[in-house]
Amino acid sequence: MDLNFSAEDVAFREEVRAFIRDHYPAYLNEKIDEGEEMAKEDFLAWHKVLHEKGWISPAWPVEYGGTGWTATQRYIWSEETARADCVRLMPFGLSMVGPVIYTFGTPEQKAKFLPRIRSGEDWWCQGYSEPGSGSDLASLRTRAERFTGDDGKEYYRVNGQKTWTTMAQHADWGFFLVRTDPAAKMQEGISFLLIDMKTPGITVRPIITLGGEHEVNEVWLEDVIVPVENRVFHENKGWTCAKFLLAHERTGIAGVAASKRNVERIKQVARNTADGGDALLANPFFKRKVAELEVDLAALEYTELRTLAGESSGKGPGPESSLLKIKGTEIQQRLTELALEAAGTYGAPYFRSMGEGDNSFAVGPDSARRTAPVYFNMRKTSIYGGSNEIQRNIIAKMVLGL
Amino acid sequence: MDFNFTEEQTMLRDMLSRYLADTYNFDARQKVVHGGKGWNPAVWQAFAEELGILGASFSEAHGGLGGGAIENMVLMEEMGRAIVLEPYLSTVVIGGGALKHVGGAIADAVIPSIIAGTTRIAFAAYEPQGRFYLNDLTTTLKGGQLNGHKAVVEGAAHATHLLVTARTAGGQRDAGGVALLLIPADAKGITRRDYLTVHGTSASEVYFENVAVGAEHVLREEALPLIEAVVDEATAALCAEACGVLKVLHATTLDYAKQRKQFGKAIGDFQVIQHRLVDMFMEVEQAVSMTMMATLKLDTAERSAAVSMAKAKVGKAAKFVGQNAVQIHGGIGITQELAVGHYFKRATLIENQFGSVDFHLSRYEGIALAA
Numbered sequence: 001m002d003l004n005f006s007a008e009d010v011a012f013r014e015e016v017r018a019f020i021r022d023h024y025p026a027y028l029n030e031k032i033d034e035g036e037e038m039a040k041e042d043f044l045a046w047h048k049v050l051h052e053k054g055w056i057s058p059a060w061p062v063e064y065g066g067t068g069w070t071a072t073q074r075y076i077w078s079e080e081t082a083r084a085d086c087v088r089l090m091p092f093g094l095s096m097v098g099p100v101i102y103t104f105g106t107p108e109q110k111a112k113f114l115p116r117i118r119s120g121e122d123w124w125c126q127g128y129s130e131p132g133s134g135s136d137l138a139s140l141r142t143r144a145e146r147f148t149g150d151d152g153k154e155y156y157r158v159n160g161q162k163t164w165t166t167m168a169q170h171a172d173w174g175f176f177l178v179r180t181d182p183a184a185k186m187q188e189g190i191s192f193l194l195i196d197m198k199t200p201g202i203t204v205r206p207i208i209t210l211g212g213e214h215e216v217n218e219v220w221l222e223d224v225i226v227p228v229e230n231r232v233f234h235e236n237k238g239w240t241c242a243k244f245l246l247a248h249e250r251t252g253i254a255g256v257a258a259s260k261r262n263v264e265r266i267k268q269v270a271r272n273t274a275d276g277g278d279a280l281l282a283n284p285f286f287k288r289k290v291a292e293l294e295v296d297l298a299a300l301e302y303t304e305l306r307t308l309a310g311e312s313s314g315k316g317p318g319p320e321s322s323l324l325k326i327k328g329t330e331i332q333q334r335l336t337e338l339a340l341e342a343a344g345t346y347g348a349p350y351f352r353s354m355g356e357g358d359n360s361f362a363v364g365p366d367s368a369r370r371t372a373p374v375y376f377n378m379r380k381t382s383i384y385g386g387s388n389e390i391q392r393n394i395i396a397k398m399v400l401g402l
Numbered sequence: 403m404d405f406n407f408t409e410e411q412t413m414l415r416d417m418l419s420r421y422l423a424d425t426y427n428f429d430a431r432q433k434v435v436h437g438g439k440g441w442n443p444a445v446w447q448a449f450a451e452e453l454g455i456l457g458a459s460f461s462e463a464h465g466g467l468g469g470g471a472i473e474n475m476v477l478m479e480e481m482g483r484a485i486v487l488e489p490y491l492s493t494v495v496i497g498g499g500a501l502k503h504v505g506g507a508i509a510d511a512v513i514p515s516i517i518a519g520t521t522r523i524a525f526a527a528y529e530p531q532g533r534f535y536l537n538d539l540t541t542t543l544k545g546g547q548l549n550g551h552k553a554v555v556e557g558a559a560h561a562t563h564l565l566v567t568a569r570t571a572g573g574q575r576d577a578g579g580v581a582l583l584l585i586p587a588d589a590k591g592i593t594r595r596d597y598l599t600v601h602g603t604s605a606s607e608v609y610f611e612n613v614a615v616g617a618e619h620v621l622r623e624e625a626l627p628l629i630e631a632v633v634d635e636a637t638a639a640l641c642a643e644a645c646g647v648l649k650v651l652h653a654t655t656l657d658y659a660k661q662r663k664q665f666g667k668a669i670g671d672f673q674v675i676q677h678r679l680v681d682m683f684m685e686v687e688q689a690v691s692m693t694m695m696a697t698l699k700l701d702t703a704e705r706s707a708a709v710s711m712a713k714a715k716v717g718k719a720a721k722f723v724g725q726n727a728v729q730i731h732g733g734i735g736i737t738q739e740l741a742v743g744h745y746f747k748r749a750t751l752i753e754n755q756f757g758s759v760d761f762h763l764s765r766y767e768g769i770a771l772a773a
Contacts, residue, residue, distance in 0.1 A: 072403045278773065279773040281771060281772075281773040298692065298715075323687060327688070393676070396673075401656075402679065
């Protein structure tokens with residue numbers, strides 16, 4: 001047991017650092033800082049650089065395009081990308097449907113979809129939640145009826161409504177949970193379908209969230225025809241894929257490296273913000289909140305490292321990942337609270353009201369500019385991916401045997 | 403980076419775990435507590451001879467097994483699981499730890515007798531006015547004579563030696579002028595008022611009146627940095643003990659929630675109880691993580707910050723897990739009859755041992771959060 005990095009790991013860190021320095025598209029961060037809308041090609045700019053380098057899917061098995069990095073190297077990778085403020089890669093293909101396809105998919109599905117996820121050619125979205133099915137996901141009602149087409153092939157006709165579909169406005173493909181057997185008990189009659197978002201009958205409508213962003217959407221499906229070959233795993237066994245995907249989603253969700261970066265940012269702001277004749281970071285109450293946050297973040301970091309050590313010794317992400325999801329999102333939210341508090345009165349001006357990308361109307365310190373929208377936006381983290389209450393149910397059942 | 407225990411460390415854990423399961427059950431422990439001595443010499447002898455664990459963290463040159471802080475962590479966690487009363491922390495981690503730092507002839511002379519179980523050391527550092535501050539000393543060593551009063555010295559009544567901090571120069575809270583002494587516990591001029599602590603160990607108020615201290619008793623003249631390093635190592639070991647205590651509290655409470663029926667079903671079927679047990683589980687897991695982190699950073703520049711972070715987290719976990727273990731047990735949890743209450747008492751004392759949550763958060767802020 002020791003915390004030291006090997007000489008190979010140190011060299012790897014240098015290599016990663018140099019690569020980011022030389023190849024990261026820095027204009028992205030300027031756009032974000034200015035509060036400009038990110039276009040689809042902006043989201044994909046970093047993705048494509050990494051794909052060219054062969055580093056787009058480090059955690060995948062090598063045969064499907066993984067890098068074969070050790071858990072320590074992946075830890076270094078996440079630390080370095082966070083340190084350099086690299087934009088987050090869209091997880092829907094890389095961390096969600098990709099692992100489902102290479103784990104449960106047919107050879108044809110793997111050959112067709114995995115390279116396009118890695119190249120960024122296909123943008124994926126997630127069709128899980130429905131208006132009546134949030135935490136109780138297995139109650140979903142979107143219906144897929146099987147029929148034989150005029151060409152003699154097998155199809156599903158899909159009808160229903162999905163919601164909270166993140167970035168569906170850009171999506172080429174979606175992975176959908178649909179009910180294929182309405183008579184079966186809840187989890188039993190569900191299947192996992194890959195649907196081309198250009199199929200007739202799909203309508204995407206924006207939902208604008210509290211910070212003014214268009215991240216999420218409603219997706220309506222009306223007589224959408226999907227070939228049966230686009231079903232992953234067995235009919236009525238989609239819940240297996242769904243659970244696998246959620247456990248995968250939860251491991252990255254801890255966001256340790258990004259939160260470490262954000263703590264440093266808040267400390268810097270608090271050093272430069274006046275508070276009654278002294279620095280805000282000298283205020284004992286503010287300072288105590290920062291200290292407690294750093295303690296909890298260290299506890300999360302070392303718990304994640306222990307979990308990763310377990311995974312590299314052969315265990316996949318298990319129900320313990322629910323702990324990382326709960327504590328990771330709590331910390332992400334506390335960080336946004338502290339940033340908003342540090343902004344003081346300059347948390348109030350709404351930057352989108354000042355003209356997109358127009359700096360001449362900027363008021364207050366740059367660090368305060370987006371604190372309120374980010375605070376509002378990050379309330380999602382304890383709700384998505386299975387709410388933190390659902391995560392407690394999972395631990396109670398799967399770990400504690402209750 | 404590596405988070406796995408070596409085969410030897412796992413064997414060490416298993417050996418102590420088996421011994422404690424066989425001989426140190428709750429009834430046996432309570433018999434020792436009721437005996438009023440605060441320890442069982444036969445257990446200490448077994449640690450030294452039958453198990454040979456007292457040498458685990460000492461070098462082979464001193465007759466030990468060549469381990470260090472990780473071995474202490476492994477052993478302390480097991481001792482926490484059985485709420486062991488015997489003075490491993492003060493004798494091996496603190497006394498032995500100080501001697502390892504000092505080295506030289508005195509280490510060569512004393513460490514083998516620690517390993518053999520014949521030397522037992524009590525840590526006489528904290529004072530009534532000093533709270534958790536190791537530099538806040540009114541005990542003085544002047545002209546070869548020691549005078550002062552040390553507070554709540556665990557194991558002093560059955561120690562062979564006292565490890566004493568004393569001021570040789572400077573003001574009451576100065577960092578300079580603090581010496582570290584190792585003196586015989588029966589030296590002339592030492593008086594004690596002995597009592598039991600609330601969890602059953604023995605402790606004493608220790609008074610020094612013109613105790614003659616020769617140069618051979620002075621481990622180091624300017625000793626505050628050494629004392630802080632030793633107490634950081636002891637705090638990490640205490641965190642490990644806490645992990646053992648908290649794991650048992652959680653497991654016992656989980657088991658109880660599955661058995662205890664109210665309103666026609668097990669109370670563990672109620673979601674409010676389930677979520678409480680999950681929150682306790684998460685606190686325990688994080689305490690384990692922080693204990694490992696602090697233990698692995700003891701020999702780095704981050705030592706003090708890491709230990710204070712860990713102790714702050716573990717202190718909070720001790721309160722949360724302990725209080726909720728009693729709460730979920732209900733009335734039976736506040737009696738002497740079940741083990742859970744005794745684990746709760748140990749967890750509660752650990753909260754403030756070597757500094758409270760607030761003390762360690764403030765210490766961390768002083769190191770890492772300068773404005």
